[in-house]
Amino acid sequence: MSRISVRGFAVASATAVTTVGAVVGVATGDPQSSTNLETTASGATLLADIPAGEQARVQNASLTEQADAISHAADADAKRSTEEAARIQAAKDAKDKKAEAEAKQKADAEAKEKKEREAKEQVASRSASRDASSFTPKSSYTISEVKSIAAQIVPSGQLQCFSNIVDAESTWNYQAVNSSSGAYGLVQALPGSKMSSVASDWRTNPATQIQWGLNYMNERYGSPCSAWSFHQANDWY
Known part of the structure; x- marks a missing residue:
């Protein structure tokens, strides 16, 4: 990045606000505000000291970083949601497949039992016939x-x-x-x-x-x- 960081921009902005407040205090005759003004003016870099073009670049960089962070968070949430949906679907498919297999097994067993029962009945009937x-x-x-x-x-x-x-x-x-x-x-x-x-x-x-x-x-x-x-x-x- 160029001469000033985003963090520097934030500090400068806060300092500027503090400085404005101090100036207002001086105008109203507040001695404490006057002291704050002197301290701030002597130890902080004011936003006004940053060139106008640099201010715009710093602002744009900050907004870009915020947008990227939001985008990454949204992507992560979407990925988690997709993975969770896939996991739930896989569990449902496995359950349905198991139920289908059990139903088929039961139907086959019932059909076999019916066939054997009918065969036994037929043999019994024939043996009882004249x-x-x-x-x-x-x-x-x-x-x-x-x-x-x-x-x-x-x-x-x-x-x-x-x-x-x-x-x-x-x-x-x-x-x-x-x-x-x-x-x-x-x-x-x-x-x-x-x-x-x-x-x-x-x-x-x-x-x-x-x-x-x-x-x-x-x-x-x-x-x-x-x-x-x-x-x-x-x-x-």
């Missing part, structure tokens, strides 16, 4: 009798789906014949003779037809409900 050979053949059957046989052969968890297919294919008529294709029976086997793999009485015994239909749905689709889903989408199975 085989077609356990029914004594009759000369004729009512629809309610045919449905009763189906309820004893088809696992309970799959019975409704099986029933939906029989409703759509034959409306529970075990002697139904498709005039176009020749498909026969409750589940409209094509050809009907396929059902002889269960028993030779496939034409007249609904139990034989039900057993064959259940075997077919399990082997081809995995279950009557899967077969029914396919049937709904394609109008055949």
Whole structure:
């Protein structure tokens, strides 16, 4: 910097103010003010002693330093705010990610548990079901009798789906014949003779037809409900 520092400028300014006060005191007859005037005048550099151009430079330098200090403080505050916001966001993201992972883990566990439960229920239902050979053949059957046989052969968890297919294919008529294709029976086997793999009485015994239909749905689709889903989408199975 040039000849005089900012601090010097401040001292000079204060001295000038003191000097002016002393002059006023002399004018009013205050002896103490007169003494202060003499002391100040003899020991201080007055602002008036600084060249006008130098005064302007000193003032500008002081204002610049003040502005720089304010700017640095603002930058520091902004940086702290940004870092704090980033820290808070990172903590939130980590929490959300953890919650998402825990939710997925829980959903996977529930899905696995449900699948295992359904498998156990299906096994239990099958083991409790009767085989077609356990029914004594009759000369004729009512629809309610045919449905009763189906309820004893088809696992309970799959019975409704099986029933939906029989409703759509034959409306529970075990002697139904498709005039176009020749498909026969409750589940409209094509050809009907396929059902002889269960028993030779496939034409007249609904139990034989039900057993064959259940075997077919399990082997081809995995279950009557899967077969029914396919049937709904394609109008055949």
